[in-house]
Amino acid sequence: MKPEVLLSRISVVLCRPSHPGNIGAAARAMKTMGLSDLRLVTPKQFPDPEADTRATGAVDLLANAKITTTLADALAGSVFAVAVSARQRDLGPAVGTPRETMARLLAAATQGTVALVFGNETVGLSNEEVLQCQAAVTIPTNPDFSSLNLGAAVQVLSYECRMAAFAGAAPLREQLTTPFTAPPATHDEIEGLYGHLEAVMTETGFFNPAQPGRLLPKLRRLFGRAELERDEVNILRGILASTQQRTGHGRKG
């Protein structure tokens, strides 16, 4: 697959950005590296002239930006999502370096649409948002001054995407992805599995929604690491449905 096509499959998702100027800077950063799919989850102020100014020649990305109210909507259809996080979260996917993680992202892009998910300038991503992603990345910074601007973070990771897309021979990337013979599950399919699992655990009494504890995040962490295929989601949901038929819950057989 051509590097340009792989890059076109990467969406950059900005969750709750506060400053329209940063949205513009992100668009410009993306376009310089050949990325084009910008998605905004409840931006505070958009569209905005300041965004257009900072985007300079990348206003087309702003005009085509998809705006959603939840991260789940922004990720619908994506086969792999990477959370950009300044720190390791409890139960979150293990954080990798930009280089190795963008290589994984590009490998996944051979299978479908993938996403790079950035949090708000001040508070970053919530734990719930991080847990919707299959991997996490931290940009190494000076521990005494780690205040990377949002546009700058988009620039560094878009640059690593371009380096990964053009690095090495295409055959090598295809070798990396051969273990996955079947199509990967999409974000919404995986969320469907989690919903089904939660329903069954609630029915059996294993899970108490009034006292959720850390059970659901732990299961997300486990299955997030596995990078589920569509076929596997279907198998797991088949097992869940079969237990429901026995207990009288769920769809009728």
Add this chain to the structure above:
Amino acid sequence: MKPEVLLSRISVVLCRPSHPGNIGAAARAMKTMGLSDLRLVTPKQFPDPEADTRATGAVDLLANAKITTTLADALAGSVFAVAVSARQRDLGPAVGTPRETMARLLAAATQGTVALVFGNETVGLSNEEVLQCQAAVTIPTNPDFSSLNLGAAVQVLSYECRMAAFAGAAPLREQLTTPFTAPPATHDEIEGLYGHLEAVMTETGFFNPAQPGRLLPKLRRLFGRAELERDEVNILRGILASTQQRTGHGRKG
């Protein structure tokens, strides 16, 4: 030599910058990656409040910036200088990639002070300025939109400097991640899970031992990829046991 010391030996030289905001963005970008030595060759407007605003917590780099009237003065004492250029110049040093060139820069930094030289936002470096450098670097960009902001260019190259400086140090992964705090499941614990899963699937009728097909290998492949922890095996077996109690199979509650 410690990575922090090597990074402190790199000066970023901005030649004739037009916009004070870009000087501030460059300072912030440098400081996030552990660089601190900013030099300005005949800046159009400096100091300036816009530079301070964009620098945020990196105003100390602005306060300490050395201002000169020629590039030669800014490079005095440097043992190696890299010109940042969007194109190969006639007679200029061959342009390299950021990764390989920043590795050369860091190697040279073990010998003394080194410099990264950026041109004016619109016209770049003059041929005479490029020829004062021993190497040149081009940041790969989208050929249809190569308009990298000056601050963004400083960010990408400062990031590569940091990556090169720490490349020989403790693996970044170890610095970044607290991998898996929980102990991994042992072989027999995982086999116990597979046995339990098979029993439940057989009880519900989802799995027919007389016609096993590829169901069990597929589940092994899935959970094998996940590299299960002991705690996770216990959770999964707890879910399985809870469905059995409902159906009247399994151990008595």
